[in-house]
Amino acid sequence: MSARTYGSLARIADFNDGNFDVQRLDRSQWATGDYVEGEVVGTPTTLYRVEDCNGHMVKVEPGDWVVGALGDRVATLEGVGGWADIRDDGTMHALTSAGLMGWFTSISTLFPDPLTLSYRGHLCRDGRKVCMSEFAIRADGHAFSVPSVLLFGTSMSAGKTMSGRRVCKELDRAGFFVIGSKLTGAGRYRDILSFLKTGAREIYDFVDGGLPSTVVPEQQFRDAIRPVLNHINERKPDYVIVEAGASPMEPYN
Structure with missing residues (x-):
């Protein structure tokens, strides 16, 4: 079988x-x-x-x-x-x-x-x-006003996730409520799970928005990611760590 x-x-x-x-x-x-x-x-x-x-x-x-x-x-x-x-x-x-x-x-x-x-x-x-x-996560509104740490680099494997883990750890040590996220890239759970293991209390990514990767038309990406951001906003964290996967020079939005 x-x-x-x-x-x-x-x-x-x-x-x-x-x-x-x-x-x-x-x-x-x-x-x-x-x-x-x-x-x-x-x-x-x-x-x-x-x-x-x-x-x-x-x-x-x-x-x-x-x-x-x-x-x-x-x-x-x-x-x-x-x-x-x-x-x-x-x-x-x-x-x-x-x-x-x-x-x-x-x-x-x-x-x-x-x-x-x-x-x-x-x-x-x-x-x-x-x-x-x-x-996918649904939301009626599109509010987002959380202090954010954005991580991006010129390529995958440039050290973004490692940096994010460190930031999660230090902010958690300081007593802050931290959410880890990855909003662009190709689907893989490992990266945001590592944020959870190093200090983030909750984690979200574009998969939660219903996308297998963010190689999609811009409007489709926006429609999927805004409810995720709204949901993060409603959780009221002190900070959100946002990894932009891959490279801004690749068509991941």
């Missing part, structure tokens, strides 16, 4: 193995943020691991099933690709270990072969596909 692993992009959803069906849909019905399932194929490498909804890394093998979401990634240091490039036969890559599903059109020569899967279908309920946006 195939083992099913839910990538951390599914952490906002209410999935269990009995509350959805897996149905193959025509490509004309696919869209960013759709929840899909793939069967692991190919020869395993060190990238055949999935970050689950608790942030743990789970080793997967051919025949296992992985739940993730369609999306795009433009991390020029590691790899670039998207769901529109998924092969005609349904072969796809996990663009991040969180289950960001697409196909790498460019990948670092220093990387082993990425986790490869075969599209099994979309997660559906009552014949309708299930999307990340259905589980």
Whole structure:
């Protein structure tokens, strides 16, 4: 029997193995943020691991099933690709270990072969596909007036998350209520979890806004992220640590 692993992009959803069906849909019905399932194929490498909804890394093998979401990634240091490039036969890559599903059109020569899967279908309920946006934070207003520490750099792996962890730790030591957040980038739970472990009392990111990554049109990004900011504002922290993932020179908004 195939083992099913839910990538951390599914952490906002209410999935269990009995509350959805897996149905193959025509490509004309696919869209960013759709929840899909793939069967692991190919020869395993060190990238055949999935970050689950608790942030743990789970080793997967051919025949296992992985739940993730369609999306795009433009991390020029590691790899670039998207769901529109998924092969005609349904072969796809996990663009991040969180289950960001697409196909790498460019990948670092220093990387082993990425986790490869075969599209099994979309997660559906009552014949309708299930999307990340259905589980996003909602808000009536768009207020935000929290003192913020914004962290950005010229590339991924530039030290933004490490700096954020340190800031969270020092502000927590000083007795402040700190929220950690990551508002741009490609879906991965690890970074904001590290904020929680080093002093932030709560954490939020664009996944909470229903986005698998922030490689989306600007208005779609704004519509998704404003409710998240409003929710943070309502929590009334003393400070929010905001990491802007990847690089401002890449199209992550």
